[in-house]
Amino acid sequence: MPPSATASADYIHAQDAGPKDLSHIPGANGLPLVGHLPWMIKDFHNTVERHYQRYGEVSRFGTGLVNRAPLMVLGPDNYKTMLLDQDRNFSTKMGYASSLGPFYGGGLLTRDFDDHRNHRRVFQTSFKNDAMRGYADLMNPIMERRLENWDKVDNFLFFDHIKEMLLDIAAKVFFGIEDLGDDADKLNQALIDIAEKGMMGIFRVNFPGFKYHTGLKAKKYACEFLINLIPERRANDGRDLMSYVVKEKNDDGSYFSDQELAEHLAFLMFAAHDTTTSALSHLVMLLGQHPEIQNKVREEILGLDKEALDYDDLDNIPYTEQAIYESLRLYPSVSMMTRRTIRETEMGGYAIPANTVLLLPPRFNHTMEKWWDEPKKFDPDRFSPERQEHKRHPFMFHPFGGGAHKCIGMHFAMMNAKCFLNQFLRKYTFETPPDYNPWMQAVPMPRPGDLLPLKLKRV
Numbered sequence: 339m340p341p342s343a344t345a346s347a348d349y350i351h352a353q354d355a356g357p358k359d360l361s362h363i364p365g366a367n368g369l370p371l372v373g374h375l376p377w378m379i380k381d382f383h384n385t386v387e388r389h390y391q392r393y394g395e396v397s398r399f400g401t402g403l404v405n406r407a408p409l410m411v412l413g414p415d416n417y418k419t420m421l422l423d424q425d426r427n428f429s430t431k432m433g434y435a436s437s438l439g440p441f442y443g444g445g446l447l448t449r450d451f452d453d454h455r456n457h458r459r460v461f462q463t464s465f466k467n468d469a470m471r472g473y474a475d476l477m478n479p480i481m482e483r484r485l486e487n488w489d490k491v492d493n494f495l496f497f498d499h500i501k502e503m504l505l506d507i508a509a510k511v512f513f514g515i516e517d518l519g520d521d522a523d524k525l526n527q528a529l530i531d532i533a534e535k536g537m538m539g540i541f542r543v544n545f546p547g548f549k550y551h552t553g554l555k556a557k558k559y560a561c562e563f564l565i566n567l568i569p570e571r572r573a574n575d576g577r578d579l580m581s582y583v584v585k586e587k588n589d590d591g592s593y594f595s596d597q598e599l600a601e602h603l604a605f606l607m608f609a610a611h612d613t614t615t616s617a618l619s620h621l622v623m624l625l626g627q628h629p630e631i632q633n634k635v636r637e638e639i640l641g642l643d644k645e646a647l648d649y650d651d652l653d654n655i656p657y658t659e660q661a662i663y664e665s666l667r668l669y670p671s672v673s674m675m676t677r678r679t680i681r682e683t684e685m686g687g688y689a690i691p692a693n694t695v696l697l698l699p700p701r702f703n704h705t706m707e708k709w710w711d712e713p714k715k716f717d718p719d720r721f722s723p724e725r726q727e728h729k730r731h732p733f734m735f736h737p738f739g740g741g742a743h744k745c746i747g748m749h750f751a752m753m754n755a756k757c758f759l760n761q762f763l764r765k766y767t768f769e770t771p772p773d774y775n776p777w778m779q780a781v782p783m784p785r786p787g788d789l790l791p792l793k794l795k796r797v
């Protein structure tokens with residue numbers, strides 16, 4: 339049976355795993371059909387905070403039909419238990435089965451344990467130093483070209499422009515697509531259709547006219563497109579990520595199958611794109627709202643005096659790095675991680691039955707009064723070598739997750755953010771509108787609700 343067929347059988351099993359008796363655990367299921375979702379959409383972080391105030395670190399938290407009986411789990415000790423998962427009690431694959439499964443069933447987040455470890459090898463060379471050096475060289479010229487015209491755009495919305503820039507970068511760096519012609523556009527559109535239509539489709543009906551159907555068609559297109567590129571990428575020494583990935587071998591010395599490779603690459607693109615778009619949007623928003631910190635980052639960058647950063651420059655801008663971490667602390671790009679218990683286990687003093695979906699919203703730990711000084715304040719210095727607040731508990735700060743599924747693209751994401759900031763801040767100063775305080779979207783993708791209007795001025 340092809341791997342995708344095995345995977346989908348598991349997902350059906352996962353969705354059929356029925357409701358459990360969680361009545362011994364405090365909490366509230368919210369409204370029929372929609373649970374707490376309306377409040378989550380309106381004000382995600384305060385909804386989580388209020389639920390914690392009433393029910394504590396482990397609680398029932400209904401999300402209506404999306405997941406039948408999930409628990410919300412908070413607190414660094416519980417995250418340590420779930421993410422390190424030394425006893426193999428928590429399935430990531432089943433946690434993401436209903437959301438990612440139909441579209442990204444072959445990706446790393448929908449694999450567990452030995453199978454996951456074996457498949458992580460598919461990326462083993464592609465994130466090593468040599469490869470990363472090449473990616474920096476590929477991404478910098480794209481940034482330069484895109485940034486050139488930003489101050490000529492009326493009513494400039496940062497979110498839209500960074501999203502486009504990052505799509506161009508992904509086409510080139512991940513897939514080695516040379517020209518921004520039809521091919522890049524079609525692949526990008528397919529990947530957007532999966533994320534914005536397929537995964538958002540409320541009715542999971544595979545029939546023309548339904549978003550879910552559009553998403554599944556787009557997934558098929560993206561995989562076929564990527565499979566067609568494999569022979570050429572395997573035959574040559576390209577410096578794009580795909581050229582490394584297609585040459586990796588399995589435990590038994592054979593290549594990963596074409597279908598497996600395509601699914602890994604499509605998922606990688608999904609995992610990379612929205613997260614980085616979200617991270618840079620929040621970072622730029624915060625720097626716009628705090629001009630003194632923007633200036634401090636700019637001074638550090640101007641001190642390096644490099645029009646474009648090389649991979650080996652990345653450790654030489656520590657304050658810039660602190661600002662990126664601080665932005666990810668306040669606005670983690672993944673609003674909610676999920677896991678599912680494989681067997682009965684104990685957490686926070688409660689017995690948690692097998693097959694219970696667990697919701698893990700990272701920002702709660704990132705802003706706990708117990709662990710952080712003035713947690714709501716944007717203060718990059720809390721990550722300075724003198725203060726190192728984030729080291730008070732190993733699981734109080736985890737924007738990239740932790741344990742076996744820790745983000746494989748973390749260094750890539752940091753490089754992307756630093757290369758971008760270097761060019762952006764050398765070229766422009768920028769302001770958010772006066773008293774800027776937009777509604778902040780947290781689901782499905784965290785971003786400023788109004789797409790971040792900015793006023794740009796040449797330096």
Ligand code: HEM
Binds near residue numbers: 742
């Ligand atoms: C600021 C940007 C990013 C953030 C905040 C972020 C965050 C995360 C988080 C929290 C996880 C773990 C999810 C879980 O355990 O449930 C994760 C996993 C993952 N990320 Fe990222 N990510 C970012 C960028 C990237 C990039 C640029 C790539 C690829 C180049 C990438 C590829 C992946 C992959 C493949 C996984 C699954 C790893 C596994 O299951 O072994 N991410 N990411």
